[in-house]
Amino acid sequence: MLIPGLKIGHATNEPFHTGCTVFLLPEGCVGSVDVRGPAPGTRESALLAPDKAVQTINAILLTGGSAFGLAAADGVMRYLAEKGIGHPTPIKPIPIVPTAVVYDLFMNGGQGLPDADLGYEACQNAVDTAVPQGSVGAGAGVTVGKWSSPFGIMKSGFGLASWQEGDLIVMAGAVVNAIGDVVNEDGSVLAGARQEDGSWAADHDPLRRFPNPPTTPVGTNTTLLVVVTNARMTKVEAHRLAQRVHDGMAIAIRPVHTTHDGDTAFAVAANQVDANFDLVANTAVTVTAEAIRHAVREAVSVGPIPGLKQE
Numbered sequence: 001m002l003i004p005g006l007k008i009g010h011a012t013n014e015p016f017h018t019g020c021t022v023f024l025l026p027e028g029c030v031g032s033v034d035v036r037g038p039a040p041g042t043r044e045s046a047l048l049a050p051d052k053a054v055q056t057i058n059a060i061l062l063t064g065g066s067a068f069g070l071a072a073a074d075g076v077m078r079y080l081a082e083k084g085i086g087h088p089t090p091i092k093p094i095p096i097v098p099t100a101v102v103y104d105l106f107m108n109g110g111q112g113l114p115d116a117d118l119g120y121e122a123c124q125n126a127v128d129t130a131v132p133q134g135s136v137g138a139g140a141g142v143t144v145g146k147w148s149s150p151f152g153i154m155k156s157g158f159g160l161a162s163w164q165e166g167d168l169i170v171m172a173g174a175v176v177n178a179i180g181d182v183v184n185e186d187g188s189v190l191a192g193a194r195q196e197d198g199s200w201a202a203d204h205d206p207l208r209r210f211p212n213p214p215t216t217p218v219g220t221n222t223t224l225l226v227v228v229t230n231a232r233m234t235k236v237e238a239h240r241l242a243q244r245v246h247d248g249m250a251i252a253i254r255p256v257h258t259t260h261d262g263d264t265a266f267a268v269a270a271n272q273v274d275a276n277f278d279l280v281a282n283t284a285v286t287v288t289a290e291a292i293r294h295a296v297r298e299a300v301s302v303g304p305i306p307g308l309k310q311e
Contacts, residue, residue: 001162002128003169003230003270009126010137010158011119016112017302018104020063020072021137021158021175022122023226023268030269031057032239033098036246037222037262041067041101048098048266050239057096058085060266061122062138062158062175062224064104065113073099075119100264102177103220104141107302133159134298134309138224142177143305144296145192146221147208147255148201152194155307156182159295161287167273170229170283172248174291179221179260180208180253182296185289187254191296191308208255222262223249223292227284233269237277242267244281248288 002008005026012019025031033048047054061076063069077095080086086093105113122137133139139158146153156178162171176182181192181202193201193208202208225245233241245265249256257263267284299307 001164001169002171003228004272005270006228007126007128008131008173009122010132011122011125012136012140013112013118016108017141018064018108018113019137019140020061020069020114020118020122022076022119022126023060023173024123024126025057025059025268026270028271029057030055030233030235030238030271031098031266032235032242033264033266034242034246035264036257038259040222040262040264041070042264043070043073043099044096045098047096050236054087054096055235057098059097060226061097061099061119063099063101063114064138064141066101066103066105069101069114070099071116072114072119073097075116076123078116079120079123098266100224102138102142102175102222102224104177107141131160133157133294135300135302138175139295142175144176144178145181145194146179147210148193152201153305154191155299155302155305156191157295157299159291159293159298161290161294163283163287168231168275170227170280170287172284172287172291173226174295175224176292176295177221178223178253178256179258180255182252182292183254190293221260222264223253225249225265225288227288228268228270229280230270230272231275231280232271232273238267238269241281241284245284245288248285249292252289252292
């Protein structure tokens with residue numbers, strides 16, 4: 001269930017297991033971001049701070065390719081500019097497209113990375129119903145459970161979850177490339193680090209200790225969240241909502257916000273209905289956790305890396 005006027009599109013470079021995912025937003029959306037992690041890759045994130053003058057944004061792009069993938073935002077800007085969408089200026093509208101990346105270069109050797117053409121294609125593919133989940137778009141090359149051993153990881157992807165009560169809608173989209181495990185509501189592992197015998201590594205080490213030196217380089221793991229609600233909010237409230245989204249990450253991923261992650265959460269308010277902020281925020285936590293779980297439930301195996309979904 002999507003917010004009225006919202007479309008989500010994927011473009012996937014299947015041979016290289018990378019891609020990008022765009023959220024084309026309805027007019028008048030207020031947005032902000034909360035970045036937690038020592039090595040994020042972002043574009044236009046400073047503009048989303050609550051003290052910055054620009055209030056509305058036009059799209060959000062999540063992409064693979066690490067910092068190289070930021071080039072895909074140029075394609076989204078071109079698509080929006082062709083439609084005359086953007087922040088008004090004396091010369092022409094400037095599309096506002098905050099962007100965040102995941103490091104998926106292990107899956108493709110740094111080849112075939114997202115570019116402007118792929119970003120444009122994602123916009124062309126955007127739909128408002130039946131949005132694909134799993135190993136598509138920015139979720140094509142992501143994995144989880146890397147804290148124990150590079151040989152026990154599992155495939156992840158892109159996940160969606162939503163909630164509606166009356167006219168109020170809160171939804172979340174997640175690209176999960178975590179060093180940690182994704183866990184069920186009861187804390188048991190849903191997808192994550194495995195031992196050679198197939199058991200969960202966390203069953204043998206509940207503290208999830210990293211080897212020294214770690215098996216995964218610092219800064220190569222990131223979970224990206226976009227929460228969108230049709231509630232009315234100020235930019236300050238949108239920033240507070242982005243902060244609360246990280247609570248949902250902490251519920252569904254263990255450990256999260258480590259030295260090795262660049263976790264980033266966007267929050268967008270479409271300003272269509274009145275709603276209590278704390279109700280929206282509490283709900284955002286729940287749908288965030290579920291979107292993260294859906295990202296691994298819908299992921300298929302790639303080579304020797306197993307996914308939970310059977311093709």
